[in-house]
Amino acid sequence: MKDWTLSKILLWKTLGSKTLPSRSKNSPSRAQGFTLIELIVVILIIAVLSAIIAPGWLAFVNRQRVAKVNDGVFSAMQEAQREAKRTKRSYSVSFKTDSNNLKVAVYPEGTTTIPWKPLNEGLDIKAGQVILCSNINTTANTIVSPATCDLSSDAKKRTIQFDYQGNLAKVAGNAPDTSIGVTVAIPQSNGGTQPIEATARCVIVKTLIGSMAIEKDSTCPLP
Structure with a gap:
C-alpha cells in the first residue's frame, strides 16, 4: 500500500514539474517584417496600376464636369423659353466668361442691367x-x-432670344438661323x-419654334 502511494506521489511530481516548451527564436510562426525587395515590388505594382487607372479616371471626371455645365446651359435656355410663354413677352438668355468663370443670365426684353449669375x-x-x-x-x-470661345466680356456675350410664343425671335426684321x-x-x-473636341457637349436650338437638342463632339459649334 505504501509503495502504491509513493508511486502516485512520484508520478504527480514528475507531471507537475513539466512546462510547455518555449518557442525558439528561429520558429517559422514568429512574425516577420517586409524586406526591402518586397516593399519595392509593392511600390512598383501600385505605380503601374496608377498609370493605367489615372487617364480613365481623369476622362471620367472631365465628362462629369462638362455634363453638369451643359445641363446648366440647357436649363437656362428652357427657363428663358418658358418665361417668354408664361409672361407673353420676349425673353433672352445670355452667356459669357468673366475671368474664366462661366456666367449666365435669363431676363425679359427691355432689361437695362443684365442679372448675371x-x-x-x-x-x-x-x-x-x-x-x-x-x-x-x-x-x-x-x-x-x-x-x-471668346465670351470674355459683356460686349462678347452670346444671347438667344425667344418671342412671346417661345419661338426663336427675329432680329432686325430678318428670320433667324437655326x-x-x-x-x-x-x-x-x-x-x-x-476646346478638346472629344469632350464637347452642347445645346442647340434646331428649329424656329424653339426646339432644343443636346448634342456632342463634332456636332457642336466649334472653332
Whole structure:
C-alpha cells in the first residue's frame, strides 16, 4: 500500500514539474517584417496600376464636369423659353466668361442691367476647367462662322432670344438661323482657349419654334 502511494506521489511530481516548451527564436510562426525587395515590388505594382487607372479616371471626371455645365446651359435656355410663354413677352438668355468663370443670365426684353449669375455655381468646378463656345452672333440669333470661345466680356456675350410664343425671335426684321447653340468643353492643356473636341457637349436650338437638342463632339459649334 505504501509503495502504491509513493508511486502516485512520484508520478504527480514528475507531471507537475513539466512546462510547455518555449518557442525558439528561429520558429517559422514568429512574425516577420517586409524586406526591402518586397516593399519595392509593392511600390512598383501600385505605380503601374496608377498609370493605367489615372487617364480613365481623369476622362471620367472631365465628362462629369462638362455634363453638369451643359445641363446648366440647357436649363437656362428652357427657363428663358418658358418665361417668354408664361409672361407673353420676349425673353433672352445670355452667356459669357468673366475671368474664366462661366456666367449666365435669363431676363425679359427691355432689361437695362443684365442679372448675371455663375453657371457653375455649386458644381465644384474651378475657373478655366470648362469653357464655353458658341456660333451665335453678338446681335443674337444669327450664326457666326467659325464659332468662337471668346465670351470674355459683356460686349462678347452670346444671347438667344425667344418671342412671346417661345419661338426663336427675329432680329432686325430678318428670320433667324437655326442650329445655333452653346458648346461646353474642356480646354486644351496648352493654356489656350481652344476646346478638346472629344469632350464637347452642347445645346442647340434646331428649329424656329424653339426646339432644343443636346448634342456632342463634332456636332457642336466649334472653332
